[in-house]
Amino acid sequence: MNAPVNPKKLIKGGLHDWEVVIGMEIHAQITSRSKLFSGASTAFGAEPNAHVSLVDAAMPGMLPVINEECVAQAVRTGLGLKARINLRSVFDRKNYFYPDLPQGYQISQYKDPIVGEGEVLVDLPEGESITVGIERLHLEQDAGKSLHDQAPNLSFVDLNRSGVALMEIVSRPDLRSSEEAKAYVTKLRTILRYLGTCDGDMEKGNLRADVNVSVRRPGEPLGTRCEIKNVNSIRFIGQAIETEARRQIAILEDGGAIVQETRLFDPGRGETRSMRSKEEAHDYRYFPDPDLLPLEFSQDFVDGLAAGLPELPDAKKARFVADFGLSPYDAGVLVAERASADFYEAVAKGRDGKAAANWVINELFGRLNKEGLGIDQSPVSADQLGSIIDLIGEGTISGKIAKDLFEIVWTDGGDPRAVVEARGMKQVTDTGAIEAAVDQIIAQNPDKVAQAREKPTLLGWFVGQTMKATGGKANPAAVNALLKAKLGIA
Amino acid sequence: MSVDAQTVRRIAHLARIAVSDEEVAPLQGELNAILAFVEQLGTVDVSGVEPMTSVTPMAMKKRADVVTDGERAADVVANAPETEDNYFLVPKVVE
Amino acid sequence: MSELNELSLAEARDGLKAKRFSARELTQAHVAAVERARPLNAYILETPERALGMADASDARIAAGEARPLEGLPLGIKDLFCTEGTRTTAGSKILETFTPHYESAVSANLWRDGAVMLGKLNLDEFAMGSSNETSAYGTVISPWRRNGSEAAIVPGGSSGGSAAAVAAHLCLGATATDTGGSIRQPAAFTGTVGIKPTYGRCSRWGTVAFASSLDQAGPIARTVRDCAILLGSMSGSDARDTTCADLPVPDFEAAVSRGVKGLTIGIPREYRVDGMPAEIQRLWDQGAAWLKEAGATIREISLPHTQYALPAYYIVAPAEASSNLARYDGVRYGLRVPASDIVGLYEKTRAAGFGREVKRRIMIGTYVLSAGYYDAYYVRAQKIRTLIKRDFEQAYAAGVDAILTPATPSAAFGVGEKASADPVEMYLNDVFTVTVNMAGLPGISVPAGLDAQGLPLGLQLIGRPFDEETLFAASQVIEDAAGRVSLPKPWWA
């Protein structure tokens, strides 16, 4: 049951080493036009209560009708998580009172979710990888939003989000560090984005994590856990886990006991605190929603969706390693976003895969990151980058010139080949021209020539001078060979 | 099974219905009368019986994913006791 | 016929078609009768201007030769159906100020077919009750009285306003709803005909929910034919209600005259309950005899789980209600009692807005769903529901076409007579009707005679799923044999 404990992942307390055990419930907003049970729009950022139907506002006599696309999206996600798809599932009501919950209950799935057990393969730095078990995925409604800062004694309730479809993806407590937890969420997000079932936009709240954290001495049974609600960035997930684990360790090492409770992470203060409002013993009185029949579909329906799934990151990564000879690390970087992987494939097509990976990862991603741009906003297209790589391969330009060329294409655009032509950036391979330059430098610097015979490292200075004299266009190999011969360096 | 006064108060709170001290005893009596009445169900052999989830056997109708509703904030808040700028207002909720 | 409001719905329809009178005249006769009958408290809200406006529109249509099936026929609408622009209370103080911006599917179907709305009919609060004494808008008084007595009698419930209005000629027919007997019991108490169709025959969209898996709309009218006509308009598939059946609506009116020759009518022995009054037993035997004379075969059958239906109902219905009524929280519509915090607002609003019976049922429902009790109560009750339904399926599979039972264990009782501390005494009124809701079947109550004190008694026929036609055919036989009940003289006017 207990996987071997990796000592590197333990947290040092004052007295002992502690193992942190983490499980996650991710709420992922389904990508759909309309809500789970009503025809109101899911678009973000509307006027208050604009994207609200009478169903979402729980007017008397209103009834839910399920959105078939949301069902398909949940099944696609289940397939992407290699999970069991339940051909029959049931919607239950989770009853509680809250101003942003108009019906007085959330329609969710309790005993019979649409998706059962699955798994996610998570790559960690240094080549390690873990498999995180998925316990279930169920469909449910999102709640509305309360604004608390509009008036001193009032909260303002907006139901635009009320009824938007969510997938709650529950992991097993298989994570053992904040790094693992962050990597898991990152990977899950990647899968969802590949599938097109959730845009993963954490800033808009479209992906939120409830993080269950407990600590134990290695080898001991699971400790009491606390649930940190609604953490909305991957960085905060890491911080919340670290903070909460240390809080629990301090209590336990002090001889105290952990109280199972719901907590909130306050990134400003770097602490988690008890959510008193949620502390009241909840009794959700789940029961099957009598307004809805059981959700049933055929294996054919599932097979049809499976046939339409895109290649997922794990498969793509394996293919990149096999077909393009990439390192698993580079392949992993490229497949982290479907758009990046597609870009890379377009660049690598018919070219050297490793060279393409170097250019995409080091030059392009580096530059995009610096500018805060996404791959889909790249000023350099896959075709343009491919041409640059071709020009290097042909020997038309040197690697160094290629970087200048990349800069020019980034800023001014244009066909790289034409740019090279127009700006005279072609590499000089004509040894005659290079030799003339070399001879001139040797003639002008007799002292250095003498020194170079004693100190061969001075060769670099001569190379630099020659490159300068040729405007950087001289073929570096040719320059080297000529200088060595003329200076008599072996 | 029967309920005591404390359970009556707990249930009332769960149902968000204020009950005065005087109401507790009569409610307790009425609830216990009903619970006594339903007690006889305990004698039925229900082993192997599926609980009913839908009284009419049919497939659940589904909607296409099309925006067909909303954009009627004025209707949504028309009956609300307290609103501002089409928001519903409630006493401040502390999280 | 001296008064237009004393016509049956079918007669009024035919009279309008033959232009013997106008829709305005017909409506005016009803508006006047409604005004005179205020002591009965059948209407929570009268809408005479709207009625006359609709009637004038109908007259124009009739003149243009464009009459629709219910053109110009004045009806009452139970105040559980949301009516656009017209206040809808569900009989509760918590909805005292609620005006929907939408029209229920059932009432919209009636307006589509040309009917005229006279107003909103009184009912037990949120349809929870069997005597119409739980309404926040006052008790409805039955137009019936015991022989030689002036004591007020209940019309039954929860569709007591609908039944009383129909019996007192305050509308040609009315919409009603039935969760455990709320159409059939008041129909039986008032000498009117009421049918609860198969679950899924009428859309529930826009009807205030009590218990979603049991609620069904249906009509109350003075004749079997009138019920058939109204149900034909009220029912039909609706994409907005997932539980509403996608089936064509049969020609119910045509079924009325089919007769029962060759049909097998089951008599369930479990309905012969202890302490059943002799006159109820006699009426039941009489009903069987009439059907037999008309060519049906009578067969004793067994529905062994009958006795568990009522207790199981009193778990399932309150459980669903406790959840369905959570939306009445003082935030988006209806009553709000201010408080400094949200929990106080909820608790005070719901304490002030709900009446005693509603609170009781919400609390029972909350209790049976709560942690630790769910399996023992709710799941068990739903299993018993499966068994109850299976009983019926077996009877039908063995060749029974419809089942005959008494509609109620007694005739109507007096106002206040069952106000004892034990709510179960009132619940026992539904003992014969509730099985039908638990199994989702159609059931009709048809007047079959009077008790010794001169109050009406009804018989119930229970049918196969979506076979309301057989119920209309068989109840027409009873109506023909029993003779139409002559309604009481209007002592209130």
Ligand SMILES: [Mg+2]
């Ligand atoms: Mg959760």
Ligand SMILES: [Zn+2]
């Ligand atoms: Zn959830």
